[in-house]
Amino acid sequence: MSEIEAHLKRLGIILPAVPNPVAAYVPYVRADHLVFVSGQLPFQDGQLRFTGKIPTVVSVENGQEAAKLALLNALAVLHSACAGEWSKVDRIVRLSVFVQCADDFTQQSIVANGASNLLLEIFGQAGRHARAAVGVNALPLGATVELELVARLN
Secondary structure, eight states: OOOOHHHHHHTTOOOOOOOOSSSSSSSEEETTTTEEEEOOOOOOTTTEBBBBTTTTTTTTHHHHHHHHHHHHHHHHHHHHHHHTOOGGGEEEEEEEEEEETTOOOHHHHHHHHHHHHHHHHHHHGOOOOEEEEEEESSOOOGSSEEEEEEEOOO
């Protein structure tokens, strides 16, 4: 069992199946040693679990949960991109988190921490990443959060 698998098991995380794209794109693109994971939404068991704006419809805490779910979907794609071998993942390079929110909401970084902190728990120092947390007025399917991930493979 790899260290990543051990961390996932310790955290009680079972990665979902790789989500099917909801439009005209592929789940990931590999360019040299980088894997670019397409935007992932907070799907769980095939259902979009969180929809609506933060904080008017969805709480900040539930927004963090949405970010975690979107991350788990992104990790499922990454796992597929490295042929199921976590040892191929050298580090997480960048995370972009888009937060559907009210115009005056300014805590996008707190919502994004739901995903960032989980990356650190799973990957340790290799999970430290550059990040953008951006507020937007709408996301596909009304999702509360959309997340993109870039990882470097060895």
